[in-house]
């Protein structure tokens with residue numbers, strides 16, 4: 001570039017993905033904490049929400065996050081066999097797989113990710129965030145989030161999301177009967 005030439009950046013180039021991570025208190029949140037204490041580098045694309053167990057995350061939380069502006073949602077919990085509530089993470093796996101299947105119909109399934117990260121895996125936590133950020137960058141912005149919500153097409157997406165949530169809740173009620 002010659003001297004004095006203006007640098008232009010498009011909106012897309014300035015865009016930074018917005019990832020919401022639900023991390024279980026006992027393992028993954030501690031893993032994230034370890035990544036921070038160890039000064040491991042990962043992109044500032046993630047906001048972490050602490051939950052007591054990965055099974056606490058309901059499909060409606062995921063759909064609401066996508067509807068309200070997240071480009072990607074990560075659920076992180078203890079490795080299988082390590083859940084502090086015995087089978088919480090196994091239940092979470094079933095639930096997330098069902099949610100993924102429902103989201104696949106809307107082309108949003110790749111925006112949801114489930115990972116097992118222990119308290120001692122700070123490095124793994126940082127790598128998962130890097131990988132997921134790259135994946136979301138390739139996918140681009142979440143089509144259901146603001147400001148596109150004003151268009152008739154995105155209103156339709158929102159209606160779909162509500163329907164998906166109802167179906168998933170109904171499925172879980174039936175499973176628990």
Ligand code: FES
Pocket residue numbers: 024025026027028052053054055076077078082083084085088089
């Ligand atoms: S307590 Fe960590 S997944 Fe259940």
